[in-house]
Amino acid sequence: NAGVTQTPKFRVLKTGQSMTLLCAQDMNHEYMYWYRQDPGMGLRLIHYSVGEGTTAKGEVPDGYNVSRLKKQNFLLGLESAAPSQTSVYFCASSYPLTTGAINQPQHFGDGTRLSIL
Amino acid sequence: GESVGLHLPTLSVQEGDNSIINCAYSNSASDYFIWYKQESGKGPQFIIDIRSNMDKRQGQRVTVLLNKTVKHLSLQIAATQPGDSAVYFCAEISGTYKYIFGTGTRLKVLA
Numbered sequence: 001n002a003g004v005t006q007t008p009k010f011r012v013l014k015t016g017q018s019m020t021l022l023c024a025q026d027m028n029h030e031y032m033y034w035y036r037q038d039p040g041m042g043l044r045l046i047h048y049s050v051g052e053g054t055t056a057k058g059e060v061p062d063g064y065n066v067s068r069l070k071k072q073n074f075l076l077g078l079e080s081a082a083p084s085q086t087s088v089y090f091c092a093s094s095y096p097l098t099t100g101a102i103n104q105p106q107h108f109g110d111g112t113r114l115s116i117l
Numbered sequence: 118g119e120s121v122g123l124h125l126p127t128l129s130v131q132e133g134d135n136s137i138i139n140c141a142y143s144n145s146a147s148d149y150f151i152w153y154k155q156e157s158g159k160g161p162q163f164i165i166d167i168r169s170n171m172d173k174r175q176g177q178r179v180t181v182l183l184n185k186t187v188k189h190l191s192l193q194i195a196a197t198q199p200g201d202s203a204v205y206f207c208a209e210i211s212g213t214y215k216y217i218f219g220t221g222t223r224l225k226v227l228a
Binding site for chain 2: 004031033040041042043045048050090096105106107108109110111
C-alpha cells in the first residue's frame with residue numbers, strides 16, 4: 001500500500017536553478033494537488049488537477065508549473081528557484097468530492113523539504 | 118517537519134487523560150470537515166471526517182463535534198497515548214476541491 005509517493009524527500013537548490021518534484025499515487029484517484037506548508041500557516045494550494053491532461057491554479061501558483069500527463073503522476077516544476085520558495089511541499093490525491101454520504105478525504109505524501117539558498 | 122510547528126499553540130495532556138482540540142472555520146457554506154494528524158517529518162494523516170448534516174461522529178478513540186451555529190469544530194481524543202503526540206489541524210471543504218486548512222495545534226502527551 002504505497003498510497004502517495006513523493007520524490008525527492010530533500011533538496012537544496014541555489015537561486016535560479018530549476019527542478020521538478022515528482023508525485024505518484026496508486027489509488028486511481030482522479031484529483032491531485034500540490035500544497036506548500038510554511039511555519040505558522042496552513043497548507044496552501046499551489047496547483048491542482050481534476051484529471052489526466054488538466055491542471056488549474058490554486059491559491060499561490062506564481063513561480064510554479066505543473067503537468068499531469070498520466071493519471072497517477074503529478075509533477076511540480078520550479079523554473080527559476082527563489083529563496084521565498086523554501087518550504088515543505090506536499091502532494092495529495094483524492095476521488096472527486098460529491099454531495100451525499102460518501103466522504104472522500106485527500107491522502108497526502110510525506111513531503112519534499114526544499115531549501116533555496 | 119519540526120520547523121512547521123514553531124509558532125503553533127500547544128496543548129499538553131497527561132497520558133490517559135482526554136484531549137480536546139478546537140478549530141474555528143471561516144466559511145458557512147463549507148459542508149465537509151476533516152481532522153488530520155501530522156507527525157514530525159510526515160505528511161498529514163486522515164483521522165476522522167464529518168458532513169455538515171451531522172453534529173457528531175465517533176471513531177476509534179476519537180470524536181468530532183460540529184457546531185454550525187458558531188462555526189466551530191472540535192476533536193476529542195479519549196485516553197490520550199504517547200503516540201498521539203503530533204500536530205492536529207482541521208480542514209473545511211466547500212465545492213468539489215476547495216480545502217481550507219487550519220494552522221494546527223501541537224498536542225504533547227506527558228508521561
